Amino acid sequence: xxxxxxxxxxxxxxxxxxxxxxxxxxxxxxxxxxxxxxxxxxxxxxxxxxxxxxxxxxxxxxxxxxxxxxxxxxxxxxxxxxxxxxxxxxxxxxxxxxxxxxxxxxxxxxxxxxxxxxxxxxxxxxxxxxxxxxxxxxxxxxxxxxxxxxxxxxxxxxxxxxxxxxxxxxxxxxxxxxxxxxxxxxxxxxxxxxxxxxxxxxxxxxxxxxxxxxxxxxxxxxxxxxxxxxxxxxxxxxxxxxxxxxxxxxxxxxxxxxxxxxxxxxxxxxxxxxxxxxxxxxxxxxxxxxxxxxxxxxxxxxxxxxxxxxxxxxxxxxxxxxxxxxxxxxxxxxxxxxxxxxxxxxxxxxxxxxxxxxxxxxxxxxxxxxxxxxxxxxxxxxxxxxxxxxxxxxxxxxxxxxxxxxxxxxxxxxxxxxxxxxxxxxxxxxxxxxxxxxxxxxxxxxxxxxxxxxxxxxxxxxxxxxxxxx
Numbered sequence: 001x002x003x004x005x006x007x008x009x010x011x012x013x014x015x016x017x018x019x020x021x022x023x024x025x026x027x028x029x030x031x032x033x034x035x036x037x038x039x040x041x042x043x044x045x046x047x048x049x050x051x052x053x054x055x056x057x058x059x060x061x062x063x064x065x066x067x068x069x070x071x072x073x074x075x076x077x078x079x080x081x082x083x084x085x086x087x088x089x090x091x092x093x094x095x096x097x098x099x100x101x102x103x104x105x106x107x108x109x110x111x112x113x114x115x116x117x118x119x120x121x122x123x124x125x126x127x128x129x130x131x132x133x134x135x136x137x138x139x140x141x142x143x144x145x146x147x148x149x150x151x152x153x154x155x156x157x158x159x160x161x162x163x164x165x166x167x168x169x170x171x172x173x174x175x176x177x178x179x180x181x182x183x184x185x186x187x188x189x190x191x192x193x194x195x196x197x198x199x200x201x202x203x204x205x206x207x208x209x210x211x212x213x214x215x216x217x218x219x220x221x222x223x224x225x226x227x228x229x230x231x232x233x234x235x236x237x238x239x240x241x242x243x244x245x246x247x248x249x250x251x252x253x254x255x256x257x258x259x260x261x262x263x264x265x266x267x268x269x270x271x272x273x274x275x276x277x278x279x280x281x282x283x284x285x286x287x288x289x290x291x292x293x294x295x296x297x298x299x300x301x302x303x304x305x306x307x308x309x310x311x312x313x314x315x316x317x318x319x320x321x322x323x324x325x326x327x328x329x330x331x332x333x334x335x336x337x338x339x340x341x342x343x344x345x346x347x348x349x350x351x352x353x354x355x356x357x358x359x360x361x362x363x364x365x366x367x368x369x370x371x372x373x374x375x376x377x378x379x380x381x382x383x384x385x386x387x388x389x390x391x392x393x394x395x396x397x398x399x400x401x402x403x404x405x406x407x408x409x410x411x412x413x414x415x416x417x418x419x420x421x422x423x424x425x426x427x428x429x430x431x432x433x434x435x436x437x438x439x440x441x442x443x444x445x446x447x448x449x450x451x452x453x454x455x456x457x458x459x460x461x462x463x464x465x466x467x468x469x470x
Contacts, residue, residue, distance in 0.1 A: 006039075008035060008039070011035050012028075012031045012032055012035045013031075015031040015034050015035055015073075015076075016028060016030075016031035018073060018075075019031055019069065019073075022069075022072070022073075024069065030065070030066055030069055033056055033058065033066045034066060034069065034070060034073075034076060036055075036056060037052065037056075037066065037070060037076075037466070038076055038079045038080050038083070039083075040052065040055070041080045041083070041466055041467070042079065042080045042081075042082070042083020042084060042085060042086070043083055043084045043085050043351065043356050044085065045080075045085050045088045045089060045093065045448075046088075046361075046447040046448060046450075046451045047451070048451055048454040048455055048458065049063075049067070049455050049458065049460040049463060049464070049466065050454070050455070050458040050460065060459075064463075067460075067463040067466075070466070071463070077466075077467045080466070080467055081094065081467065083354075084350070084351040084354040084356035085347070085350075085351050085356070086350065087344075087345070087346055087347045087350040087351075088347055088444055089467065091344075091346075091347070092441065092444045092445065092448070093444075093448055093465075093467070094467070095114070096114060096376060096445070096448075097465070097467070097468050099114045101113070101114045101373075101375050101376045102375075102376070102445075102448060102449060102452060102465075104375040105371070105373045105374075105375045105376060105449055106449060106452045106453060106456065106464075108371060108422065108425070109375075109422065110375070110418060110419045110422045110423060111375040112158075112159055112162075112375075112414075112415065112418070113165075113374060113375060113376055113377050113378050113418070114162075114165065114375075114376055114377065115165060115166075115167070115376065115377035115378075116154065116158065116165055116166050116167075116377070116378060116379075116380065116414070117166075117167055117168070117169050117377070117378070117379035117380070117390065117393070118151050118154065118155075118166060118167070118168045118169075118183070118379075118380055119168075119169060119170045119171030119172070119174075119379055119380065119381040119382070119387075119393045120147070120148070120151055120168060120170075120174050120177040120179075120180055120183060120382060121170040121171055121172030121173040121174045121175070121176050121177055121382075122138055122139040122140075122141070122143070122144060122147075122172060122176055122177060122382060123138040123139070123172050123173070123176050124138075124170070124172040124173040124176065124199075125173065125176070125199075125201050125202070125238060126173070126199055126201070126225075126236035126237070126238055126241070127236065127237045127238075128225065128235055128236050128237075134394065134395070134396045134397055134398075137394065137395045137396040137397075138172065138395065139172070139381075139382045139383070139395055143382050143383060144177065144178070144179065144382065145179075147381075147382030147383060147384070148177070148179040148182070148183060148382075149410070150380070150382075150383075150384040150408050150409070150410075151183055151380065151382070152182075152183060152186055153408065153410070153413065154380050154408060154413075154414050155183065155186050155187050155190060155192070156186075156190070157413055157414055157415060158190065158192065160191075162192070163191055163192060163193050164192075164193050165192070166187060166192050166194055167194065167195045167196070167197070168180075168183075168184070168194060168195070168196040168197065169196070169197040169379075169390075170197070170393070170394075171379075171381060171393045171394055172394070172395075173198065173199055173201070173202065174196055174197070174198055175198055175199075175200075175201075175202035175203060175207060176202060177382075178210065178211070180211055180213070180214070181210070181211030181212060181213025181214050181216075182211075182213055183213070184196070184213040184214060184216045184217055185213035185216045187216075188213075188216035188217075188218075192218075193218035193219075194216075194217055194218050194219075195217070195218055195219040195220070195221060196214075196217050196219070196220050196221070197221045197223060197268065198220065198221070198222060198223070199222065199223050199225070199236075199245070200220075200222040200245050200248050200249060200252075201238070201241060201244060201245055201248070203222075203245075203248040203249070203252055204248055205251060208252075208255070215259065215261055215263060217263050218263065218264065219263065219264040219265070219266070219299075220263060220264070220265050220266075221266055221267070221268050221302075222245070222249065222265075222266070222267050222268070223267075223268045223270075224267045224268065224269045224282075225241075225242075226242055227242070227278060227281050227282060227285050228242055229241070229242045229243055232245075235272070246285075246289070249265075249289055249292075250289060250292040251292075252265070253265065253289060253290075253292045253293040253296065253297075253298070254292045254293050256293060256296055257293035257295055257296040264299040264300065265298055265299055266298055266299050266300035266301055266302070266342075267282075267286070267298070267300075267301045267302070268301075268302050268304070269282060269301060269302065269303050269304070270304050270305070271303065271304070271305055271323070271349075277322060277326065279303070279326055279327075279329075279330035280329065280330060280333050282301070282303075282330075283330065283333050283334045283337050283338055284337070286298050286301065286337075286338050286341070287337045287338055290338065297338065297340070297341065298338070298341055299341065299342065300341060300342040300343070300344065301341060301342075301343055301344070302343075302344040302345075302346060303343065303344070303345055303346065303349060304346045304349065304440065305346075305348055305349060320352075323349075323352065324352055327345070327349065327352060327353040328353070331343065331353070346440070347361070347440060347444065361440070361443040361444060361447050362435075362443070363435055363438055363442075363443045363446050363447065364435050365430035365431060365432055365433075365434055365435055366430075367446070367447075367450060368430040368434060368435065368438070368446065369446055369449060369450065370427035370428055370429060370430065371422075371426075371427055372388035372389065372403070372405075372428065373388075373442075373445050373446070373449060374386075374388060374405055374418050374421060374422060375422070376445050377390070377441070377442070377445070378405065378414075378418065379392075379393045380408060380414065381393050381395075383407065384407045384408035384409060385404045385406075385407050385408075386404060386405045386406055386407065386408060386414065386417050386418070387400070387403055387404060387405070388403045388404075388405055388428070389403055389437040389438050389439075389442050390437075390438070390439045390441065390442055391436060391437045391438060391439050391442075392404075392437040399431060399433065399434060399437075400437060402428050402431075403428060403434075403437060405417055405418060405421040405426075406418075406420060406421060448465070451464075451465060452464045452465050
């Protein structure tokens with residue numbers, strides 16, 4: 001029912017048949033309303049329930065009866081989760097629902113976050129045009145030793161059941177931290193399946209020799225900024241960067257195969273303006289890399305649009321149309337040339353691939369939440385500063401200091417910082433431009449929490465969000 005082109009009459013008949021088996025009355029009307037509910041939320045997951053009630057033209061009692069039936073037929077929620085906007089449900093909403101993190105955020109009570117990002121990089125060798133980093137900004141060399149001690153303490157306090165809680169990213173480039181390998185090993189010894197996001201420019205034999213702990217990662221994601229030296233230089237301002245990254249990855253993949261390592265390896269690829277037609281070339285590049293380790297090829301690739309909201313990252317109408325027609329060819333070509341590789345198209349591109357031209361979420365200052373969502377995710381940098389949004393954790397970034405919940409020290413844990421922030425009722429008043437501190441994940445979480453708040457305010461607290469934890 002949630003997929004484009006479906007036979008809605010047949011779908012409604014199947015729902016009606018199920019309702020009859022349950023002894024429901026008013027079967028035909030309820031089946032039609034449930035079909036409409038599934039179809040809409042499968043494509044528009046952040047719609048407040050009151051808006052949907054008005055859309056269906058039902059009074060409150062009638063709508064409540066439909067929602068009660070929805071709760072009793074689990075296949076309906078499953079249909080919503082497999083709709084065109086399914087990545088919002090499967091990647092973000094559902095796991096956060098099940099962890100109780102969204103309820104904790106709505107109720108403004110403390111809970112240790114589901115996601116903790118460590119930002120260990122003191123500097124970066126690239127200067128990407130879409131990155132919010134202040135040119136030349138870096139952490140002082142004397143911050144490394146105490147900073148790594150703080151990050152180690154954060155690793156130590158992750159709950160024992162939080163195997164996938166932690167990741168490493170930036171901010172700045174993680175591989176520029178000479179103590180990175182020790183931090184990774186520390187996390188692995190605690191049973192954490194740690195993912196690191198990197199540009200792989202420093203993923204050299206020398207780095208791996210000095211920091212063998214890199215092999216203790218659960219996964220390594222390389223951000224890919226082009227498919228040749230010219231594109232890389234255009235994006236990163238670094239000459240010869242693509243050739244070096246490619247050579248590093250070829251050696252790394254060969255060594256991974258020789259070691260029999262379980263480390264998962266993949267790419268994050270952002271489709272930048274002017275490059276929508278390069279997806280086939282991306283597959284060819286990956287196939288070439290796989291020749292370095294034919295028995296242990298690349299595991300995954302995620303493809304995204306630019307979520308920054310900036311004009312220089314936005315695809316125009318013609319490019320989006322090209323992308324709509326190019327995704328099928330990309331997926332089919334990848335299946336032939338890189339079989340077994342997992343492809344994640346993310347939120348909006350997955351919708352586009354399924355025939356629905358879903359716009360990227362665009363949270364603005366007036367829809368940002370002054371309380372943010374520390375029960376869901378936070379980021380910790382080398383100074384121990386705890387940032388509320390993923391794109392705020394850069395040194396010297398104008399206005400970002402307002403989104404520091406507190407600082408982790410030797411006698412003040414991450415638990416302490418977050419409990420104090422939440423229980424104090426502290427709020428951050430958003431200012432123009434603050435929306436750029438939110439990445440795609442932060443925007444999705446914010447949209448979901450705003451939806452839940454609105455449902456509660458409209459008197460639909462019992463059914464808030466429609467699909468909840470199972």
